[in-house]
Amino acid sequence: MTSDQELLPTTRRALLHRIAVAQREGRAPSVVAAVVRGDRTVWEGARSCVDGHAPDGDVQYRIGSLTKTFTAVLVLRLRDEGLLDLSDPLEKHLPGTGAGDVTVLQLLCHSGGLAAETPGPWWERSPGALLSGLPEVLGERPFRHEPGRRHHYSNPGYTLLGSLVEALRGRPWAEALRAEVLEPLGLHRTTVEPRAPHAGGWAVHPWADVMMPEPLEDLGVMAPAGVLWSTTADLARFAVFLARGDERVLSAATVREMRTAASPPEPGSAEAGYGLGVQLLNDGGRRLAGHTGSLPGFLAGLWLDEAEDLAAVVLANCTSGLPAAGTAADLLRIVAEAEPRIPEPWRPLPMAEADPELVALTGPWYWGTAPQLLRLLPGGELELGPVGGTGRSARFLPGPDGTWTGVSGYYAGEVLRAVRRPDGSVGHLDLGSFVYTREPYDPAAPIPGGTDPEGWRGLDGTRG
Template identity: 75%
Template sequence: MDAVSEDLELLPTTRRALRHRIAVAQSEGRAPSVVAAVARGGEVVWEGSRTFVEGHGPDGNVQYRIGSITKTFTAVLVMRLRDEGLLSLEDPLEKHLPGTGAGEVTLAQLLSHTGGLAAETPGEWWERSPAELRPELADVLGEEPFRFRPGRRHHYSNPGYTLLGSLVEAVRGKPWDEVLRAEVLEPLGLDRTTARARAPHAGGWAVHPWADVMMPEPAQDLGLMAAAGQLWSTARDVARFAVFLAHGDERVLSPESVREMRTSAAPPEPGVAELGYGLGMQLTDAGGRRLAGHSGSLPGFVAGLWLSEADDVAAVVLANCTSGLPAASVAAELVGIVADAEPRFPRPWRPFREADPVALELCGPWYWGTSPQVLRLKADGLLELAPVGATGRAARFRAEPDGSWTGLSGYYAGETLRVVRREDGSVSHLDLGSFVFTREPYDAQAPVPGGVDPQGWRGIG
């Protein structure tokens, strides 16, 4: 079955390709059921499902456990605290949650899994054991919580997100799930996303690897570990959450803050975050397409959420099996199916309404040594630096009140671009992080470091 938004209806051929992909996924992955949803242009435009029950199946309103996609919700709560000025991401955990034994780790390191903490809790397999075995944070972290020195490398850590959930509770003075409900779920209208299952919901199953038989998996309350993987949700709700992660919502987080979450804050980890890990978000490349999102699993369930900012397409896949169906990979393929079959129309070009004459005189070709670059003034008021005819260090810059420009992306992110003028007010050169950009290659009239040979350019006789 599939449902389609009337506003942004997909082509029949695209809908069939989506249905076919999840049908293959359910069959080859040997999953009792799978549900999926696609969002485009800020709306959920397709839902589909597949099950072995003839003539019946779950829809976008049936709950499944989403596992570690929960971490992205927790990261949103931490970012809200940051945006309210209640903490800094560079704060050590000890400042807000003392006595954990892991207080030297910064909040940014916890969000990006670079805190060096263990991947799992000590003792029993926590996802299949009762929360009563972990009544205190000390039971989650153990006597030796660290595997690496904080900040040295990316090492995925479930206990790290338990600490972030406890941080939220400490700062807000309320349980994690209550804060999540009031500050994220209700504003975004995610009324089918809950900390505990609410009917209708799927049951979790283990499928035998060598025989077509199944066994139910226990559905444990994760207790202190809830912030790392507790949530139940639906394909429809997770797709709406993906829209928020792509565009922001001022009631929850600004577009700038969700963009920060989608920006790599940790080095790549093969198999987990191919392009690095953001703040609560995995980053990967799928067929040359940059995706941000998260995978998830708990005994009985697998989940995948990916969004392509460039294509404005997101996809969600949820299934009720412990393993077998690669939910995250299928979700990435659904994004590709829509983006390739129905490419996004670019926004119409429009002119700059009030071009800044100072910025205008900076436009055109510049040279870093002998490397040609070009500066363009965009309609949004930003300067865009890019190499001419070759790959290189492209960046965008925002104007500052003092006449300088601050890098927003690429190699020059955070660096300052300054315009250096001659006594008559004309532009001599640009200074960008100590690099001198001139109007001609190695302009003899500009203070090029090391000087310019007085004989100038010449051939070899």
């Protein structure tokens, strides 16, 4: 992907400087990066310890736990097709695991209480044959916490999700991934096994400038948790998909659901929670979504900034030292600060969406004495929020029955109705039993309508 929307030379130099510093201070044999704006790659850069051999966007690196986001896409395809519900216990579709009480949702957002790692040797650096099935992955004591009580990152949990995909699709996880995600999105350089050109994985000595090659293990049944190899070019395309969706794979609404927090972060964590196969991060007031990854010899980071319509990918071939996730976040910050997104021009609604009855609903409403504003958005959506202050704000999507359903904030899932008088005019709004009126405590409205027959009054007791 290339773009004629070039970044400014000063921005490009700042991006190159950032990855040059990361490569040197992180002592990585090589690092490669890309920045996406909109649906195009607007910058690519690389640094290497070998002069003249810097990688490009076609060189594969192992991406570790970024694989989990791909596995989550497969699971959500099953949900969107009606083959499962996120509230289903695993036992319903994959019986006999010993962890059947955990739900699909809890596995996706790491709140199922399962152990972080497998029993036995370090699975990332051991032959996959040592973990030949789910009993070896889970062990005799699969749970560390009660399911649903806290966020606890679990690699075995995503192995279970990969097995769930295989059970419902009737074919291996890797085949389902290739046919349902990689091929439709054009991710031809994202594979289970490395394909040339690819980087070698290295361990760099912590106190001396010497290196040692890391072994490349196949991971066995743990593959859905971290096996994939990819390139910055492919991950740039994948980032666009995570931001916009693609009807051949998942809708925009479903990828938005993936980017929505489903479990809170661990105390003291810099993360802002975890969605459905997607990590969330607060970075200097900017909300980022994506995932990090590591396997012996490799580090990866992918973040997208929805507000700025930006994404960044950083890949390196070292076991530790270079903060790939932090570097990717820094690339986003550099572009956002140097070249902030220019908003689209304001345009009035199309005539088809400018329904006079909807327009008449807009403006000030009162919840008790608290003034609220109702705004009409494109597509017949409504937005309700406090006037001149902080409080409960929410967007509402229109339904076929003339109501609206909340999709954000406190009122997510709650129904907003316009309640009409006998003459057909709107008397008040009902939102989850809360009554919104055109004047504070409207005496003609239900609770919280006015109840004192004397009405409003001043300090001396006279009516105001």
